[in-house]
Amino acid sequence: MKKTLLALAAIAAMTGSASAADLGARPYVKAPMPAPVANWTGFYIFGGGGGGLSNADQHINDTATGIPLTIDQRQGGSGWFGTVGAGYDWQFSGTWVAGVFGDAQFGSIRATIQDPIFDITGTQKLETSWAAGVRLGWLAAPNVLTYVNGGYSGAHFGRTNFMDLAGVDAGVHLNSYDRHGWFIGGGVENSLNFFGINSPGWFMKTEYRSAFYNAKTQSELDNVTNLPFVGGHDIRANSWNQTISTSLVYRFNWTGPVVAKY
Template sequence: MKKLFAAMACGAAMPAMVAPALADGPFSLKDTPVQVEAPSWSGIYFGVSGGFGHNHSKNNYHDSEDTTSSRNEFADGGLVSLIYGIDRQVGSRYVVGAFADFSVSELNRGNEDIHNAMTIDRSWAIGARAGILVNEQTLVYATGGYTQAHFSNDGWWDIDTDDTTAHGKGGQNFGGYFVGGGVERRISDNFYLRGEARYSDFSGRITNSGTVDGVDFVDREVPSIWTVQAGLVYKLDRSKVLNPDPITEDRGPKVITYNGIDAANDSVAWYGGTVFGLSGDLYKNGFLLRTQGIIADYSYQAGEPVNSTVDADDRSLDIMLGYQWVFSNWSAIAYLGYEVRNVHLSPFDPNNDVRGGADGFKVAVELETDDESPLYGSLEGSYSTAFNSYYAEARVGYNAKTFIFGPESSIYSDEGDIATRVGAFATIPFHLWWSGLPAKVTFNVGQQFVNNSGETRAGGEGAYGGSMLRVDF
C-alpha cells in the first residue's frame, strides 16, 4: 500500500517536474534520501547480570510470659542473576514486556565459624516492565512483580538457654512484591546493556517456635531487600526466532548455550551456561561474556559429632568476561570474573569446611582444536576463591566428522578435598530439525577416585557419567 501511494504521488507530481528536470539535467536517485528502518525493541531475550544486595529485617519475638522484642538485622553481599523475557515495542516511543529471573546470592549475617549465621542464598522473580524510549538506542523503564527469596539458617534462628537449644528452621522462603526501575542501552543489533535497581518487600514468616523451660515462644522475621545490578542481554527479534541467520564458515554464532547433567556416587549435578560473543561472531578474535550455574545435591557419611548421613544442597553462579584468540587450527580463551556459591548442610557438620556461603574472584582458561582437525584436543581449567575450588579437564580423541571420541581425565577440589576421574567421551554434532541451528551432544563415563568421604559436589568414589547439549545461534 505504501508503494502504491508513492507511485500515485510521483505520477501526480510528474508534469510539474518535467520542465525543471529538462532544464537542470536528468533526475538522479542519489538525490533521494535513504529511508533507514528504526531498530525495534520487540523480541525474546535472555542474559546475565551481577551486583550488590542489602537486606534489612525486623526480628520480632513474643512469648507466653508477655516478653516481646523487636530488633533490626542486616545482611549484605553480592549476587548473580539469569534473566529471561519478552518485549514488545508499541508505536515509536514505548516498550512493554514480561520477564523472569533467578539469582544466586551471598547476603550474609553472623559468623559461620561458630555456627551462628544466616545467608540469603537464592531468589527468583516474575514481573513486567514498561518504559519510554529517550531515543532509538536508550530505554528508561519501571518494573514490578512477585518475588521469593530463600534464607538459609546456620544457627542464627536458634535460641539458646542454659539447659537446651531451640533450633530454628533450617531454611525459609519469603515471598512478596518488588518494584524498581532501570536504564537499558542498545549496543548492537542483538546486545543490550542494562542497569537496574530493585526494592523487594516480603511478608513475615515464623523462623522458630516452641516451648523452652515451660515458656511458649514465637520468633518471626519480616525482611526487605535492595539490589543494584548491571547486566547484558541478548535479544532475538521476532523474525529471527523462526528464521535465524545461517551459521557458515565465514560467520560464526553470536551465542552458545550448553546444559548438562553429571552423576557420581551419592551425587548429581545439573549445570548450564551461556557464552556471548560481544563482537557478534564467535569464530573470530574478540571479547566474550560467560555465565555458568550449577545445582548439585549430594550426601556423605559424617563422623563425630554428627555420626549420620549429611545431605548437602550446593548452588553456584558465576559471571565472567573473557577474550578469545582464534588461530588456524585451534582457539584459546581466558576469563576473569566473579562467583557466588552456597552450600547448605543438614544436619550441620562443623568438620566440613565446604559449608555456608562464599563468593570471590574466578579465573578460567580453555584450549580447543577446531572442528576440521582430524585429531581432537581440549584442555580447560578454572580456579575460584570461593571455597578455594579448582577444576581441570583434558580430552584427546579422533574426529570422524560425524562424531568425536576418545579418553578424558579430570581433577576437582574444594578446600583440599580432591576427586580425580579417568574415563572416555563421545561428541555427536547435528542440527536442530525445527530451526537448522548447529548443536552437539556429548556423553562421558568413567571411574572416580576421592581422598575423602565424598564431602564435595563431585561425589564419592565409584563410577561417574554425564551428558551435555550445546546449541549455537
C-alpha cells in the same frame, strides 16, 4: 526592418540551442533516507550479577505464651548475587515498550538475627530468589530504554546458627525457610553500539530492585534435637532486600535498525 528582426531572432534561437547542447545531463539526486528506527519487539535472555542490602524488623516472643518480650529492632546486612532470566517485549506507539519477564538470583546476601535477651546473634543468608513481573519503558533514544518494573517474588533463606558474645556456638538455630512477596524497581537498557561497539543484538542492562517478603515467626531450636530450645524464644521478622545488578542481554530479533525502503 522585418527582415532584420527575423534574422536577429534566428541567430538567438541557434545560439540558445547550441548552449543547451553544451550543458551536461542534470545530475540525479537521491531522496534523503529517514533516520533508522530500532525494533524492540521480541524475545531476549540475560545474565549478570550485583550487590544487595538486607533489612529486617524483628522482635522476640515467648515460645510458650507467645507474649512479645521485645519491641521491634531493625537489623541489616549485605552481600552479592548472580542472576539469569528471559523475557519478551512489545514496542508500541513508537517510543513505548511493554514486556513480561522472569528471572532467578543466587548468591549470599546476609542479614543479622539477634536475641538480645539471651545475648546470642546469628547470620541469616538469602541464598536464592526468583521473580516474575511486567515492565513498562520509554525510549530515550532508539537504542536506549528506560523502564520501571514490578511483580511477584519468592525467596529461600538458609539456616541460622547462633553464637554467644564470646563467638562460641550457642547450640541454638533457626531452620531454613521460604517466603513470598512482591518487588518494584527500574533501570536502563541500552545497545552496546551505544558505546561504539559493533555488536548487533547485544545490550547492557543496569537495574535497581526492592523486594518485600512476608513476616515469618520461627522458634529457636536446639542444635541436637531440632526441637524448641528449653525456655526458648520465637523470633518474628520480615525481610526487605534492595539490589543493584548489571547484566548482558541478547535480543534474538535484533539484527540492526530497521530502515524504511522506497
